[in-house]
Amino acid sequence: MSLKLVKGGHLIDPQNSLNGKYDILIDRGKIVKIDSSISPPPGAEVINAENCFITPSFTDIHVHFRDPGQTYKEDIFTGSLSAVAGGYTTVVCMPNTLPAVDEPSLVRYIIEKGEEAGLCRVLPAAAVTKERKGKELTEMSLLKEAGAVYFTDDGAPVIDTHVMRKAMEYAGSIGSFVADHCEDLSLSADGVAHEGEIAAALGLPPLPPEAEDTMIARDCVLSMHTGMPVHICHLSTKVGVEIVAWAKAMGAKVSAEVTPHHLYLTDEEWLDFDCKAKVSPPLREHEDIEALRWALASGIIDIVATDHAPHAQQEKMAEHQHCPPGMIGLQFALPIVLELVRKDYFDMNRLVEVMSINPAKKIGLIPPQLKEGETAEFTVFDPSESWEVNEEAIKSKSKNTPLLGRKLIGKVKYTFFEGKIVYRDR
Numbered sequence: 001m002s003l004k005l006v007k008g009g010h011l012i013d014p015q016n017s018l019n020g021k022y023d024i025l026i027d028r029g030k031i032v033k034i035d036s037s038i039s040p041p042p043g044a045e046v047i048n049a050e051n052c053f054i055t056p057s058f059t060d061i062h063v064h065f066r067d068p069g070q071t072y073k074e075d076i077f078t079g080s081l082s083a084v085a086g087g088y089t090t091v092v093c094m095p096n097t098l099p100a101v102d103e104p105s106l107v108r109y110i111i112e113k114g115e116e117a118g119l120c121r122v123l124p125a126a127a128v129t130k131e132r133k134g135k136e137l138t139e140m141s142l143l144k145e146a147g148a149v150y151f152t153d154d155g156a157p158v159i160d161t162h163v164m165r166k167a168m169e170y171a172g173s174i175g176s177f178v179a180d181h182c183e184d185l186s187l188s189a190d191g192v193a194h195e196g197e198i199a200a201a202l203g204l205p206p207l208p209p210e211a212e213d214t215m216i217a218r219d220c221v222l223s224m225h226t227g228m229p230v231h232i233c234h235l236s237t238k239v240g241v242e243i244v245a246w247a248k249a250m251g252a253k254v255s256a257e258v259t260p261h262h263l264y265l266t267d268e269e270w271l272d273f274d275c276k277a278k279v280s281p282p283l284r285e286h287e288d289i290e291a292l293r294w295a296l297a298s299g300i301i302d303i304v305a306t307d308h309a310p311h312a313q314q315e316k317m318a319e320h321q322h323c324p325p326g327m328i329g330l331q332f333a334l335p336i337v338l339e340l341v342r343k344d345y346f347d348m349n350r351l352v353e354v355m356s357i358n359p360a361k362k363i364g365l366i367p368p369q370l371k372e373g374e375t376a377e378f379t380v381f382d383p384s385e386s387w388e389v390n391e392e393a394i395k396s397k398s399k400n401t402p403l404l405g406r407k408l409i410g411k412v413k414y415t416f417f418e419g420k421i422v423y424r425d426r
């Protein structure tokens with residue numbers, strides 16, 4: 001149907017100073033009219049958005065879709081399904097696949113698979129070093145030409161400081177950037193859970209926050225001296241927040257992301273000894289969560305990124321040393337960030353900034369907008385609908401999340417991408 005009328009939603013788009021109830025008329029995929037009340041033209045499909053918010057759709061710059069090599073955990077189609085069910089229309093896939101995305105043909109492979117899936121924009125990040133081994137830089141300009149939107153060895157840090165410096169200089173000189181998984185492996189060693197009372201009480205191998213903090217500090221210092229950008233992946237500590245704040249105040253081109261799970265869950269998730277709580281960096285303490293929330297509110301942290309990391313059930317049932325770290329996140333980000341709005345950490349405009357505008361800009365895209373003349377690319381969600389996280393509700397191939405069985409508030413009802421409805425809640 002070429003005409004659609006989305007009626008009665010509360011539109012929020014800080015890019016167009018929109019914050020209020022409006023109808024949206026869409027003709028052949030384009031927003032042709034935004035007005036306080038539009039009567040349905042003949043033949044139009046009317047979509048009821050009463051009690052819903054409508055925002056530009058979300059961009060997640062950090063997901064693991066496991067293709068090539070581990071499609072039993074996720075593939076680009078199931079990952080895309082999960083993305084649009086979470087209100088996302090752009091995702092960036094991490095290169096820690098098998099093989100690692102370290103050459104242009106693999107970058108093109110992911111883009112093509114994403115286009116075949118056709119649900120959202122699937123873009124690849126490429127590895128910083130060949131095979132993610134931390135030694136030899138990849139051919140960054142060829143990878144960028146092929147479509148890589150940034151560079152990271154995520155899942156692992158770039159340990160060698162000289163290699164990291166060269167990588168930042170090179171990526172920066174071609175208008176891109178390096179994103180680092182900040183972890184000093186000599187400090188994290190065989191650690192499994194955040195070093196604190198819970199790990200001590202349960203006898204779990206501790207992973208100290210210094211493992212993350214020292215690498216964040218190193219990367220900030222390198223960025224300051226080289227003048228090149230660096231992006232801190234999945235920032236999880238209160239000290240890390242302070243370091244990023246300091247680097248930003250010094251004028252360094254540092255940006256940072258935080259995951260929904262680090263904003264919401266603590267190391268108490270380990271209390272039932274379930275490895276669904278295992279993630280890298282580890283779940284931290286209440287004080288860290290509080291610092292992350294305020295940092296997201298104040299702009300020290302720029303972006304919410306899910307680090308959606310699917311793993312098969314049998315893998316997550318392994319003993320804690322052998323179980324892979326990671327949890328899925330694409331469908332939980334919105335309800336978790338909405339919870340922070342309800343608790344008054346920040347307002348809906350900030351939600352749109354950290355989930356849509358900032359992440360899109362970070363990878364050089366023009367963020368979607370609620371504006372006449374634009375292609376319809378927005379998310380309609382009910383901020384008060386409660387739903388249970390269960391296997392049926394999860395669109396991802398993997399179900400690894402400590403949230404299983406819990407209730408979340410806030411549900412995506414429709415996701416529009418390239419003028420079409422790519423997700424409808426039933």
Ligand code: DOR
Pocket residue numbers: 064096154155156181278279280281307309310324325326327
């Ligand atoms: O918990 C994590 N899982 N953190 C990472 O950095 C990598 C990811 C994965 O690939 O499973």
